[in-house]
Amino acid sequence: MEMKIEGMVPNIFTKGRRNSNMRLIEMILSEENLKEAIRRVKSNKGVPGVDKMTVYEIDTYFEENMEDIKQSILDKKYKPQPVKRVYIPKPNGKKRPLGIPTVRDRVIQQAIAQVLSNIYDDKFSDNSYGFRPNRCCEMAIIKALEYMNDGYEWVVDIDLEKFFDNVNHDKLISLLMKNVKNGEIISLIRKFLVSGIMIDGEYKESIIGTPQGGNLSPLLSNVMLNELDKELEARGLHFVRYADDCIILVHSTKAADRVMANVSKFIENKLGLKVNMTKSKVSKPNEIKYLGFGFYKDKFTQSYKAVPHAKSIGKLKAKLKQLTSRSWSVSWKYRCLKIKQLVVGWINYFRIGRFSKVCSVMDQWVRFRMRMCIWKAWKTPKNRMKMLGKLGVSKNRARRTAYSRKGYARLATNQVVKYALRNEVLKYNGLVSLLDQYQLKHVII
Numbered sequence: 001m002e003m004k005i006e007g008m009v010p011n012i013f014t015k016g017r018r019n020s021n022m023r024l025i026e027m028i029l030s031e032e033n034l035k036e037a038i039r040r041v042k043s044n045k046g047v048p049g050v051d052k053m054t055v056y057e058i059d060t061y062f063e064e065n066m067e068d069i070k071q072s073i074l075d076k077k078y079k080p081q082p083v084k085r086v087y088i089p090k091p092n093g094k095k096r097p098l099g100i101p102t103v104r105d106r107v108i109q110q111a112i113a114q115v116l117s118n119i120y121d122d123k124f125s126d127n128s129y130g131f132r133p134n135r136c137c138e139m140a141i142i143k144a145l146e147y148m149n150d151g152y153e154w155v156v157d158i159d160l161e162k163f164f165d166n167v168n169h170d171k172l173i174s175l176l177m178k179n180v181k182n183g184e185i186i187s188l189i190r191k192f193l194v195s196g197i198m199i200d201g202e203y204k205e206s207i208i209g210t211p212q213g214g215n216l217s218p219l220l221s222n223v224m225l226n227e228l229d230k231e232l233e234a235r236g237l238h239f240v241r242y243a244d245d246c247i248i249l250v251h252s253t254k255a256a257d258r259v260m261a262n263v264s265k266f267i268e269n270k271l272g273l274k275v276n277m278t279k280s281k282v283s284k285p286n287e288i289k290y291l292g293f294g295f296y297k298d299k300f301t302q303s304y305k306a307v308p309h310a311k312s313i314g315k316l317k318a319k320l321k322q323l324t325s326r327s328w329s330v331s332w333k334y335r336c337l338k339i340k341q342l343v344v345g346w347i348n349y350f351r352i353g354r355f356s357k358v359c360s361v362m363d364q365w366v367r368f369r370m371r372m373c374i375w376k377a378w379k380t381p382k383n384r385m386k387m388l389g390k391l392g393v394s395k396n397r398a399r400r401t402a403y404s405r406k407g408y409a410r411l412a413t414n415q416v417v418k419y420a421l422r423n424e425v426l427k428y429n430g431l432v433s434l435l436d437q438y439q440l441k442h443v444i445i
Contacts, residue, residue, distance in 0.1 A: 024119075024182045025073070025182055025184045025185055028114075028115045029074075033111050033114055034062070037107045037110035038058050038107055041103065041106045041107050042058055047086075048100075048103065049083065049100050049101050049102035049105070050081055050082055050084050050102060051081060051103075051104075053102060053103045069108070073108070073188060074184065078108070078188060078191065080105045080191050080195040081195065082196040082197055083099035083100055083195065083196075083198065083206075083211045083214065084099070084100040084198050085197045085198060097165070098212055099197065099214055100213055101213070101215070106215050109215035112185065112189065112216055113215055113219045116185075116219055117219055119179060120222070120226075121133060124222060125226065125230070125233060127239055127240055127241060128222060128226070129143075129240070129241070129242045130218070130241070130242040131221070131222060137291045137292075138349075140240050140242045141306050142352065143240050144249070144290065144295075145305070145306060148249065148285050148295065151251060153251070153284060154251065154252060154282060155248070155256070156260050156263070156282055157281050157282075157283065157290075158247075158263060159276040160273055161274040162274070164209055164210055164211065164212040164217060164221065164244075165208070165212075166209060166272075166273055167209050168208060169207070171271065172220060172224055175226075176189065176223060189216070189220075194206055218243065225241065225244065225246075225271075227271060228263075232248065232263070237250070237259065238250070240290075245290065245291060247290055253282065256282040257282060264280070285297075285304055293306045294308070294309035294312075305353075306354075307350075307353045307354055308355050316362070317362065317365075319342055320362070320366055324339070324366060326372055332373075332374070335373070336429070336430035337430075340430075343434055344437060352443050352445050355438065356435065356439075359434035360435050363435055366431075366434075367426055367431070368412050370421075371412040371417055371418070372411075376408060382402075384398075384401070385398045385399050388417075391421070391425065392419070393416055397416050398416070401414060401416040
């Protein structure tokens with residue numbers, strides 16, 4: 001089965017003999033690497049940092065300042081600007097902090113990450129799947145299912161409390177220095193770590209943590225948590241890790257309790273990180289949520305399967321509810337486009353799960369809401385009668401329905417409206433079907 005590829009970066013170590021004698025800093029500042037970094041930052045878009053420079057200004061800025069930036073890095077005089085702190089709402093009502101570096105700093109961070117990723121990837125565990133070339137969430141879920149179906153039916157789910165905010169800088173730098181033998185790079189990375197945070201115009205020092213949102217942070221998180229991976233491997237444990245989301249699978253509840261205690265102790269004492277004991281737990285596969293997936297045991301095959309977790313389905317429904325709101329004054333074409341983007345992305349992510357019934361039920365609900373949107377868009381009884389006639393409804397039935405005083409919800413379930421705006425008509429006019437996408441993308445494992 002073909003796997004989704006993410007995080008692809010150019011391997012400048014293999015492009016030409018000249019690279020064999022290049023220092024790491026020269027690789028980072030090479031024209032090829034910087035151009036790729038600029039391209040990646042532009043493609044990711046994002047909002048401006050504290051300097052208010054947009055991604056659309058990158059090309060011009062670097063054309064004019066490239067050599068000065070390179071020299072300042074080589075002279076160890078490059079000074080990153082503070083990251084802009086914003087808060088992203090979470091489903092539980094809380095907010096997740098996000099750090100937005102300036103566009104210039106994003107490019108330099110991306111350039112560093114591209115080179116160091118090539119160094120580190122071979123050193124990372126085979127059970128680590130996050131932010132790595134040729135690896136993705138899907139592969140992590142498949143590996144977890146493999147362990148479950150091999151008899152490891154107890155899950156140790158260890159939650160790292162605010163991981164990105166609690167990374168110890170000295171510990172991280174010491175780990176980097178084991179493989180990065182270049183003072184300029186180490187100095188530059190430390191500068192990014194201590195560049196500070198700007199919150200509502202007020203500067204705050206960053207003495208701990210690596211901003212979630214920085215281009216370099218994913219790689220640094222893997223460098224730190226690779227120590228956990230090595231410890232788990234040394235203990236002979238079966239585990240899957242995606243960024244800071246790690247589950248360990250064992251044979252019995254007794255073993256699970258022992259692993260929970262010992263691994264939590266290692267994380268806190270050796271890595272200097274915090275374990276959230278209120279969220280960490282020992283449970284069976286059908287009781288956990290991992291990377292948006294839930295798990296169940298098929299009663300016929302007696303094997304574990306993956307499905308979108310109930311919370312993931314709830315999030316999808318909430319987003320679809322926004323996109324199908326009658327109060328959202330957009331064109332039919334644009335509304336259908338946004339629904340398609342959401343649905344296709346969601347189905348692609350969960351394609352190894354089994355959820356055809358969910359798709360069917362969700363389709364009915366979306367079509368119901370879209371019929372209400374259309375009925376409102378038609379506005380007047382005269383126009384509604386006209387449109388119903390065009391869609392094959394008799395004049396008499398069209399008139400009775402068009403002049404009905406029933407509400408949008410009642411009329412969206414009216415047989416005349418359902419006939420006029422039947423599934424085929426909605427599909428022809430651009431409304432995507434979850435079930436169609438599921439049948440197209442679903443992968444049996």
